[in-house]
Amino acid sequence: MTVWKYGDDINTDMLFPGKYTYTCSTPEEIKPHLLEDLDASFAENVKEGDIIFAGKNFGCGSSREQPVVGLKSVGIKAVIAKSFARIFYRAAINQGLLLIESAEAVNAYSKGDKVIIDADKGIIIVGDETFHFPQLPPEIIAIQQAGGLLPYVRKTLKKQK
């Protein structure tokens, strides 16, 4: 597992450049451009189960969802940041990508530290320190448990029929 660490205000243009927004939508099309202008080594080396640490305001900027779809499809286990921009946060709920807001965990991480996440218990272990993060409201957990917003909506529509 690799831990990728980035700074504050990582915007959606850095995560996925705007110039590809209307020509790339599928995970296969998105992957080669993921973090293209931020870290050219990311797309090539990212692996299932990797984790991203970042500073404040992660995902600010455009509402484009390719960053979230891309990070989810390459297998990023969680993004742990000091804070997230709101559209990005909603998009992550809708795609089932785990986001954890924990400035303490971000500050505690140094290169080489082992990182363990237990989402059900709301725990992150960084090196030998343990941090707790709050559970999401039940309405949001229902979306996550369905596997994202569209599976959730499909279930709801079927029930109404």
Add this chain to the structure above:
Amino acid sequence: MTFAEKVLASYAGEKETAPGQIVTVHPDHLLTHDNTAAIIQKIPDELQQYGIASLDLPVIVIDHVVPAASEKTALNHKNIREFVNKHDIKHFYDVGEGICHQVVVEKGLALPGKILLGSDSHTCSYGGVGAFSSGIDRTEAAALMLTGQTWLKVPQSIKITLENTLPAGVSAKDLILHIIGDISASGATYCSVEYHGSVDKLSVDDRFTIANMGVEMGAKNSVFFVDDVTNRYLSSIGIKENAYSPVYADEDATYDQKLNYDLSKVVPMIAKPHTVDNTTTAQSVQDIDIQQCLIGTCTNGRLSDLNVAADIVKGKTVDANVRLLILPASRTILKEALNRGIIQTLVDAGAMILPPGCGPCLGAHQGVLSPGERCLSTANRNFKGRMGSKDAEIYLASPATVAASALMGHITDPREVMN
């Protein structure tokens, strides 16, 4: 209750709401643009089976890459038109009509007290006329198209009180850059921002510029309360006062933060690369040379913006090393700018007129930057790589500052060239 608490309570059928509460709402409109095809491709079977929740809900504007820049974007537009025809979409605006956020307002779809959601981050612009509006992603737009409803968390609110009036040569753009520089690009994250105080000197154009950039400080929405200025504007586009019900915050509403700004102290501002809160005064960066200037976009492509620029360049010539691009926000604005001779003045000074749309702002086409180039733009974002090369630089400013700088070939405080 605050504005956001009141609007969300009314849409959720609750007597009152409080920050943090999750409510289910049926928004009045759902805006999508060139991303419409990607949205409906997520739900082809469901659309077939259940149809669209309400034909009055979707507003579709093709604006991001117009006219099409490649075979792929042309096909994207074609797919959207086929969807529109198949489902008899009521509110559809094709290539050339303008930038979605301007079109939504001009067509009277964004009204006071209404809720609009859109798969574009600058959907927050409609707070300029007292609507509650916010950006969402494509997946949520797809879900909304089917169900007509979504959840929203009631935001905490920030009260910004404005005092006095802006000096000559200083605009709403300078004010919002000043505010974002002050509270940072995440200073209003998840919050609803309300503007109070002496807003009567701010036109609806000014209010749109400020509300548009709400997302650049992280806000969920920004709002100016309905007053005579709003009513006059809405009346000018054919909306009668009995067609909308303004919502106002209560006197005793609870705010997370209260901020005050003295408009008379604001000066021409610049946001330096690569974040919108990296601000300074235009005066302090006057020696920086530029190769491209962009006046327009959903932030500053309105008639008053083009007019200010024309006044500054009238009878003068753009510097030989600068390309000045003009991007009107809509066909209506372009027509009026033609009628008033504004376009003639700009072209005489050496400007190029682009079709109403978004193109260069997101590096899609028309005015893409090469490595090492620097652009001074009236847009809302200066992120690395946004207008093309990641080795280019974007500086943000007001239309007056960009026009003055285009004449000089370097960043210029517009008050130095204004008569």
